């Protein structure tokens with residue numbers, strides 16, 4: 583298996599280094615994996631004047647899976663839009679046709695106190711959000727800022743084709759089948775035609791999955807329910823912009839965005855795996871970041887691309903063990919636990935593995 587390793591910016595290189603330690607430990611144990619690194623985001627711009635250099639894209643295309651840290655930094659915020667780090671990320675997702683983004687929100691019992699919600703609301707939470715990633719208002723044309731009637735107007739287009747909705751629906755139903763067999767489709771069909779089509783296609787696809795109970799919810803209500811009673815959900819499927827916002831809200835249920843991995847898959851289960859958080863410039867270079875989201879992203883890589891569930895479980899169990907042993911980076915630290923650095927946390931996971 584070839585893994586393209588793209589550390590990116592800010593804390594990206596620090597957290598990816600810990601995930602690479604885990605991969606190296608697995609390799610020492612006999613796993614047949616090759617790793618090669620390349621720059622992306624601001625690092626891509628610095629190296630080749632492009633947030634997604636050609637060589638990086640070529641490496642990612644040739645790989646079976648991509649491990650990404652994070653991109654972005656204030657020094658790049660004044661660049662022209664196409665040169666900004668985030669554009670590199672949007673482009674690689676589009677180029678690799680990674681249309682299904684899987685974002686679990688899971689609460690480790692020991693971390694219930696780190697959530698901003700009451701423990702009884704979040705304890706035992708196990709939610710999977712499937713977000714469509716390559717369509718919607720983020721990519722729809724036309725888009726732009728122009729002068730109309732003497733003033734500037736900004737505009738974007740919310741757009742989904744039937745086939746785009748159908749393929750993400752299949753991914754979501756397949757995942758729901760392996761979980762609690764309940765799928766909630768989130769949209770805004772009371773107001774948006776785009777959502778009306780989304781809902782119709784979901785209902786059509788549901789006929790192929792009679793064992794899954796499909797429900798529908800407007801996104802405004804979903805935002806409220808995710809905070810009010812998040813355990814009512816098993817698997818959720820939604821479009822790109824709604825998923826962007828809801829999955830960040832859901833991430834806070836579990837205490838820290840430093841704990842949450844993600845996978846973005848194409849039609850053949852090739853995937854890009856990355857923590858959900860950004861490049862955290864405020865703590866970059868200080869060996870303080872939580873590497874567990876990135877390490878858990880490697881577990882997802884084993885589960886979804888390599889279809890090696892035993893190794894996926896092994897990595898997740900190693901993370902559970904270090905949490906149970908009381909190791910905490912600053913973002914999840916509470917009184918009575920042991921505050922450790924990013925690299926110490928990585929070493930502890932390798933030891934637990």
Ligand code: NAD
Nearest residue numbers: 652653654655840859860861862863864865871872873913
């Ligand atoms: P962020 O996720 O980088 O940080 C938000 C807060 O969470 C910060 O206080 C940060 O210190 C903390 N945090 C994030 N990851 C952490 C970790 N692993 N361990 C401990 N604490 C952690 O979001 P932001 O501040 O809005 O954005 C910073 C930069 O990251 C921007 O340039 C933004 O565009 C970029 N960004 C990139 C991605 C990505 O690469 N996928 C996602 C979101 C934001």
